[in-house]
Amino acid sequence: QKEVEQNSGPLSVPEGAIASLNCTYSDRGSQSFFWYRQYSGKSPELIMSIYSNGDKEDGRFTAQLNKASQYVSLLIRDSQPSDSATYLCAVWSSASKIIFGSGTRLSIRP
Amino acid sequence: GAVVSQHPSWVICKSGTSVKIECRSLDFQATTMFWYRQFPKQSLMLMATSNEGSKATYEQGVEKDKFLINHASLTLSTLTVTSAHPEDSSFYICSARVGGNTDTQYFGPGTRLTVL
Numbered sequence: 177q178k179e180v181e182q183n184s185g186p187l188s189v190p191e192g193a194i195a196s197l198n199c200t201y202s203d204r205g206s207q208s209f210f211w212y213r214q215y216s217g218k219s220p221e222l223i224m225s226i227y228s229n230g231d232k233e234d235g236r237f238t239a240q241l242n243k244a245s246q247y248v249s250l251l252i253r254d255s256q257p258s259d260s261a262t263y264l265c266a267v268w269s270s271a272s273k274i275i276f277g278s279g280t281r282l283s284i285r286p
Numbered sequence: 287g288a289v290v291s292q293h294p295s296w297v298i299c300k301s302g303t304s305v306k307i308e309c310r311s312l313d314f315q316a317t318t319m320f321w322y323r324q325f326p327k328q329s330l331m332l333m334a335t336s337n338e339g340s341k342a343t344y345e346q347g348v349e350k351d352k353f354l355i356n357h358a359s360l361t362l363s364t365l366t367v368t369s370a371h372p373e374d375s376s377f378y379i380c381s382a383r384v385g386g387n388t389d390t391q392y393f394g395p396g397t398r399l400t401v402l
Contacts, residue, residue, distance in 0.1 A: 208389040219379045219396040220330070264330070268389040273320070274381075278329040 179203060180267050182277035191286050195252040199265030199277055202246065208268035209241055211250045213261045214279065220264055224250065255284045288314045290382050292394035299370055300402055307365045307397045309380030315360035316382035320391065321353075324377045336363045370401040 181200050189195040197211075208227055212220035224239040226232045226248070232239045238251040248267075252259055265277040289312040299305050309319055319336040334355050335343045342355035354366040363382075367374055377398050381391040 210390070212393075217377075219393040222390065222392060225390055266391075273332065273335055274389070274391055276330050276332075 178277075179269065179275045180265055180277040182263075182265050182280045184278055185281040186283050187280055188283045188285055189255050191255060191257060191284055193255055195255045195259065195282055195284070197250040197252075197263050197265075197280050197282065199248045199250075200246055201248065201265075201267045201275075203267065203269045203275075204243075204246065205270035206267045209239070209248045210266040210268075210274070211237075211239060211248075212264040212266060212276075214264055215261045223263075252282075257284050257286055260284045288312075288382070288384055288392045290316075290380065290392050290394040292380055292397050294397060295395060296398040296400075298400045298402065301371055302369055304366055304368045305370055305399060307367075307378055307380075307399075309363045309365070309382070309394050311361045311382040311392075314382070314384060316363075316384070317360060318383040319357060319363040320381045320383070321355060321363075321365050322379045322381065324379060324396075330379065333365075367399065370399070372401045375399055375401045 179202050211224045213223050214220045226239040226241045236253045240249045260283050262279040262281050264279045266274045269275050291310045293308045317338050321333045322330045324330050333348045336355050336357040338357045344350045357363040379396040381393045384390045
């Protein structure tokens with residue numbers, strides 16, 4: 177079992193719709209969770225961090241965390257073509273390093 | 287967010303030469319920096335964790351004698367790819383941990399290395 181698992185996609189969503197990205201993790205001791213966006217040929221850019229169970233909203237982005245289910249998600253409302261990218265779920269592990277998922281490719285179709 | 291820079295942004299070198307990549311935290315002190323490698327269409331692969339003033343911790347399968355890491359100050363870590371070969375061609379990205387009450391990492395823009 178991978179430490180952080182994501183569906184590789186591609187996930188295709190029409191412009192203006194909600195994109196839902198999911199991630200599960202194996203380390204129950206993890207306390208910090210992150211979503212990064214990576215455009216092709218560029219380095220990852222931090223979008224959201226979440227530390228407590230529940231929802232955290234920032235503009236069009238909402239991160240959701242459920243530690244009991246070891247599940248993290250990212251919702252993107254009013255999806256725009258510029259949101260097309262690979263989204264990386266990352267978990268700060270009890271081994272004091274961030275573990276990244278393999279990423280989900282998101283494509284927003286006009 | 288915090289700013290991390292890398293230099294150079296891209297480099298082309300001949301096989302057998304060594305290449306040094308610098309990673310700097312511009313507006314904060316980073317006690318811990320991380321070095322990643324990413325091949326096309328693949329995910330980030332952590333190579334090593336760089337701690338200021340101590341030896342780097344390498345991930346399994348990463349040759350410490352080939353990828354030399356130095357973290358001499360709280361704002362600078364360097365990665366030297368020694369005796370580079372074409373298979374070392376990749377996108378090298380560093381990140382810096384902000385620390386304090388957060389484990390947030392901010393990434394540099396990356397260095398694209400091509401070994402001929």
